[in-house]
Amino acid sequence: xxxxxxxxxxxxxxxxxxxxxxxxxxxxxxxxxxxxxxxxxxxxxxxxxxxxxxxxxxxxxxxxxxxxxxxxxxxxxxxxxxxxxxxxxxxxxxxxxxxxxxxx
Numbered sequence: 001x002x003x004x005x006x007x008x009x010x011x012x013x014x015x016x017x018x019x020x021x022x023x024x025x026x027x028x029x030x031x032x033x034x035x036x037x038x039x040x041x042x043x044x045x046x047x048x049x050x051x052x053x054x055x056x057x058x059x060x061x062x063x064x065x066x067x068x069x070x071x072x073x074x075x076x077x078x079x080x081x082x083x084x085x086x087x088x089x090x091x092x093x094x095x096x097x098x099x100x101x102x103x104x
Contacts, residue, residue, distance in 0.1 A: 005027055008027040010025055010028075011027075012025075015036060017047075021040065021041045022041070022043075023038055024101070033104065035100055035101060035103065036100070037100050038098075039097065039098050039099075040062070040091065040093045040097045043092075043093060044091070044093075046089070047088060047089055048087075049084070049085055049086065050086065052083065053082070053083045053101055054080050054082050054101070054102040055080060055081050055082075056102065057079050057080065057097065058098040059097070060095050060096050060098055061076040061097065062091050063091070063093075064090065064091050064092075066083060066088075067087045067089060077098075
């Protein structure tokens with residue numbers, strides 16, 4: 001996992017979800033593909049997906065339960081989890097969780 005994302009445009013307008021409990025910025029590559037870089041503050045939230053996503057932990061940790069699963073799994077910095085498209089996941093965070101979301 002690299003600590004940098006090179007050669008991108010960053011959209012200035014933040015994506016703010018759940019009354020500010022999750023804030024991210026979209027980064028766009030020359031080929032048109034996008035990722036988001038953000039932080040989730042302490043909370044338990046449910047996200048819906050349109051396309052498949054890979055959530056890469058940069059700092060902090062979280063517990064995740066994918067749609068249809070009964071078990072929660074813990075992920076920390078340097079670890080990632082995959083979420084199918086047209087699905088959802090619950091995420092529980094006790095300290096700020098920094099992430100990169102890879103779409104598609």
